[in-house]
Amino acid sequence: MDKAQTSDSVTPQARAHADTGTLGKAITVLDIVASAEEPMRFTEILDRCDQPRGTLHRQLSNLVEEGLLTLNRDHSYSLGLRLLKFAAKAWAGNKFRTIAEPHLRTLHEQTGETVHLSVLRGTEMIYLDKVESRQAVRMYSQIGNASPVFCTGVGKAAMSALNDEALETLIGQIAFRRFTEHTIVTAQDLKAEIADIRATGNAYDREEHEIGIRCVAAPVYSADRSFVAGLSVTGPAYRVSMEALQSWAGLVREAANAIMDDMAPRLGPRT
Template sequence: MRVDTGTLGKAIDVLDIVASAEEPMRFTDILAVSNQPRGTLHRQLSNLVEEGLLSLGRDHSYSVGIRLLKFAAKAWAGNQFRVIAEPHLRILHDLTGETVHLGVLRGNEVIYLDKVESRQAVRMYSQIGNASPVYCTGVGKAGLSALPDAELRAVVATIKFRRFTDSTLVTPEALLSEIEAIRLSGNAYDREEHEPGIRCVAAPIYSADRSFVGGLSVTGPAYRISTDLLESWAVLVRDAARGIMDDMGARLGPRT
């Protein structure tokens, strides 16, 4: 259960709704999913627009404001994990030629922190900062595999499973069974589970105390990436993840 954080918490909820939407939202759209009274929501939106965190379009729809984008850019630039991981992403990209993603777990979603785009003509439409479900993405399942059992089961209990494709895992039992297999092999796969025609191989990244958990993946279209090719990249992805964790330990660990 979420702790009530008052006015600020309600404003953050509204920001999250608008920022997570695939296109600008009108007041009635936000009202339908915000669980806030009409008057309260109207005040929240007015304040957020006045502060530059949201933008109000001519069609009376709300989208992310310039000020929030500046905050986001500052956060990405100062994110030490992303900086540490970047050379490893580049190497993995050079070895495979396909799109490389870096993400972190946030509840039952994975947030993409960085991306190195494929050299091929057909590319991925994923974006840095976007969120995806943990149960049907390679990075998400890789991150779940690094969680302690109690925390893993707590996260899985919050998932509202949705079938995106015929291959999507749609039960807690199926997901937990796959997590066990990931722990044994060190690799997670997305076998066209989130998007038809898209495959990926991933590996977990985590801090020593598991307070920070994420993943790294190589992703591409199924017509270009056979199952055998995907599996041949598994060790490359594990090596890149291990290199990032080693550098994290050296640069972000406790100083003596």
């Protein structure tokens, strides 16, 4: 069941991590709890991390004490509310998001469809912001959510901004998985696709992640590619044809470029 959300594309080789010592171990534990859909009990966690009982118990206690985890009355552990507070600050204080926001609005006004901003982290794209006319339901439930790089418009756009070496490494880490009949599931196809995106400056999601959902995207990145993100316009297939998306491609690129220009003093000039 935990598989479904894949999120992690779970550390292929358990924590290739550089040495982050005690903190790293604690965060690994946090991650284990985060990766489950339901609250986990002590032994479940114990099974998934190779640490002795005593050690794990102390780590959990510390995490609970710090508010990063919550110990429920049935002895199960869930993520703690302190994380919400940290995240709210991280989001509100994020300069990239702040700078990008007005451009998202403009793009939304121009197209009338939902605009997304996501940033690359590992093999995932993290939703940073979203503008849509009708927020039918719980929009904020999206912020912070992760989706795979290889089958989203923002993800493919982001990859197109990487240099060959970084791209190669990233693709090597991807755990491909078929979401729909259109999902790209081989490294080879993905590379071909990215070559196209580099040539045109736009990535498309042709119902690759979810049937009925399409998007056009463009990359947003810093000069040294230490920061790579994607901007997209998304819509339901019944309302948004591929032609419509193509007609917006230029607008998306322009918005992405405008964001990069605004960011220049902070991230260094584009290209």
